[in-house]
Structures are given as C-alpha cells and as structure tokens.
Amino acid sequence: MPDSAFQQCIMPACQARFGMDEVLYGCEKCGGLLDVAYDWDRCPVPSSFSEFISRRTTPRRTLESRANSSGVWRFRELMPFAPLEDLVTIGEGQTVLQQADALASRIGVKPGCLFLQYEGFNPSGSFKDNGMAAAFTTARRLGKRRVACASTGNTSASLALFAHLTSTAGGEPMEAIVFVGSGKIALGKLAQALDFGARTIRIQGDFDACMKLVRESADRLGLYLMNSVNPFRIEGQKAIIYRVIEGLDGETPDWIIVPGGNLGNSSAFGKAFIELRELGLVSRVPRLAIINATGANTLFELYNEHGLRFHGGAVDLQTIDSHFDRMNSEGRRARTVASAIEIGQPVNLIKALRSLEAMDGVVRQVPDEAILDGKALVGRYGYGCEPAGGASIAGLRALLAEQVISRSDRVVCILTGHSLKDANATVDYHDQRRDDAPQRALANPPVDAPADLDAIIAMLQR
Secondary structure, three states, X not given: OHHHEEEEXXXXXXXXXXXXXXXXXXXXXXXXXXXXXXXXXHOOOOOOOHHHHOOOOOOOOOHHHHHHOOOOHHHHHHOOOOOHHHOOOOOOOOOEEEEOHHHHHHHOOXXXXXXXXXXXXXXXXXXXXXXXXXXXXXXXXXXXXXXXXXXXXXXXXXXXXXXXXXXXXXXXXXXXXXEEEOOOXXXXXXXXXXXXXXXXXXXXXXXXXXXXXXXXXXXXHOOEEOOOOOHHHHHHHOHHHHHHHHHOOOOOOOEEEEEOOOOHHHHHHHHXXXXXXXXXXXXXXXXXXXXXXXXXXXXXXXXXXXXXXXXXXXXXXXXXXXXXXXXXXXXXXXXXXXXXXXXXXXXXXXXXXXXXXHOOOEEXXXXXXXXXXXXXXXXXXXXXXXXXXXXXXXXXXXXXXXXXXXOOOOEEEEEOEOHHHHHHHHHHHHOXXXXXXXXXXXXXXXXXXXOOHHHHHHHHOO
C-alpha cells in the first residue's frame, strides 16, 4: 500500500524519512544513501513464498494477471510502493535459473549444486530491466518526461527501451538521455541505446566522469536520474533474489555470487534478504560473494586491504574519501574487459557493505583472463553471458580453490547480461589467428577452408 511506503536514510544514526513524492538521490540531512522503506505492519504480505510462486501465469488483459506475468511485479507485496494500476512493465523478469551440472562437473562442483541465474533473458538483455520497471513506475507517477543515466552500456540500453515503451500522462514516450564514456561502452550496448532513440552524449572520460556530469545535469535541468543511486532502481533489483528462491522451489542457496561494479545488485540482494528474514519468509540467509575485476577493484581494496566494514552503520567514511582522493590524485581509472563492472568509484559502496554484513559476505578480485575463461565456460555449458557474468564463474573457481566454498555447497551465480552484449570480446577470445593471441584451452577458433567440397569433407573426417 503506497501510503505505508517512504524513503529513508540507510545510516542508523540518521534514519531521516522523506515522502514518496520527493525526488532525492541522497539524504538531505546527512548525505547518506536512501532506501525505499515500508511500515510492514500496514502491508499485507503473503504468509509463505509458495503464494508468489503460484502466481506464474500467461499474460491476459487484466491488471493483476499482467503484473503476475512480470518477474518483478509478481512479488509486488514485497515492493509495495505503488498501486497495481500504476505499475510499469515491458515483460521483464522472464529469466531462467539453470541447474548447470555439466559446468559443475568441469569446475569441481557436485551435480545439483550449481545454478546460473540468466538475467540476459530480460527484454533489453540485462538485469537492469528489473530496476527500471520500478524506477519508471515512479517516474511516470511523478509526471516526469525526461529521464537520464550515466552508463557503461546496460543501463543506457534498458533506460532507452523503457522510455521508448513508457508513455507520459500526455501519451508521448519519455525522452531518454544517456551519458556514456568515449570508448567505454561495448558496441552491442551502444547500438541498443541508439536504436531505441536515446539522446546519447559521449563524454571524453570514464563512467565516474559521466556519473558526476549526469547528476549535475539532473539537478540543473530537472531530469529524473535512473542510475542505482535512485533508490527505486535498487528496489526493483530485489526481484532477482525472489526469482532465485522461486527457481529453487522456495528454498535459499548456500551462496550467491555476483559481479561487483556500481554495486547495485549487491545492495539490492542484501536489502531483499534483510526484509525476507524480517517478514519470516526465509528461514536462513545465504552468504554473498562480490567479485571485482582486478582492474576495477575498489571494493576489494577497501574491504580486504583497509578493513572497511558497515559496522551497523558506523562506516569509516574518511577511509572511503581518502581512497577516492588518492585514486584521483594518481589518475587511477578502472580498466577491465568486463565493461559492465568497469567502475572505479561505486555509488552504492555503503549499501554493499550493509549487504556483506547481513549476508556474511566476502569480496574477491579476478583478472580479465579468468573473467574471459569464465565467460567461455558459460558459453560452452550454458546459455552464454557478457564478460561481467564470467566474473561470477571466475570468482566461484577462486573460492573453490581457497576452500571457502565447498564442492557440496549450493551456489547461484548471477549472469548479468546476454552474450551478444559484447560480441567483440567473444570473437577476440576464440580467434587464434593473431601471432600474439593467448593460448586458451577453451578457445574455439573458426577454421579457414577453400570453397571446395572435397577439401571440406576431408577436413570434417579428420
């Protein structure tokens, strides 16, 4: 029920509350990040997860069945900030939790213990559609006509698609404005933003520079900001966890492994389990592993090398500020083949720390070559994924080697985007014709042949 929802500062020492109609990207009192929060005593929530699972229906022409066919709004009582008639959906959340026994066998996990959550099956090809369903619901309710984001690719594609398909009160599509870094976006993702009609501004800089500029533009031009600093984006991304539980017939895994970039998913997952535990809908909370790329490893450095923790909200903000200042003074920028997580100063850092505390989490870093090997393994034994998804598999392999995760632990790896999001990375990985090409055990290079049937037959008979 919307009148029982509010925005609230996540810092326990503050906990300032704000109305649902206030456009805020941070606490006006202390500068902290905001949650969408609820007075759960006034929100009717099903008594067990099986009631959500039973809602899976084929789309029909009623508001309720349309909401039930969304992999976000099927769980609307767990995100009760908007009435049924206001919910925006474009068919998001029709994803697959694959039991990956062949891949499990290849990397040393017991059969029945490894699952891959395929977020690339969303309409725009990435997990971002979960959050956009919630953010666009709010944007339309507030009467916004222009929406904006900074992006390494997936956010811009999702924003552009939702804006293209979401009408304003006047019946016109919303205007999408996206800031991307020059040379910092995979062509498949850029193509989507262009194709869906977004006004695309290419900045001479990286994601962090784009983020700074889009926030300043939103303030001056009244644009509605759709990055995950918007608390409604995080709210929608909780649904990924609900579908994981749904895919496991109401049970929770032992581990959830997710790539870490701007840390929106990590933040959403922790919030989801905090609430599910409070509501009595889960009996236990899985552990969380956040995987950074070595070239974009801010969380890894702060968490493992500087000992930064949430500490119930008593976060050492000076350590964060000093680290970011040092990065800026040294000119350090994120560099990784996994463009979706190529972010140096993640805006959701403190929320991710909260998730790590709530889920007894760990943080690891993996090099690009391990990420590409992980991506190739998913391609060989699953449906395929973008490079960032390969970081989940690389992280699992590292944690298995450390014996932090056991062969019999039930593990869910989050695959963030479709394999065609970055087709260049895939082709480059498999193409072995260059003299300097790395020798990769999983490479599957094309074979050149003359236009001669006998030669081709001879080749195929070898």
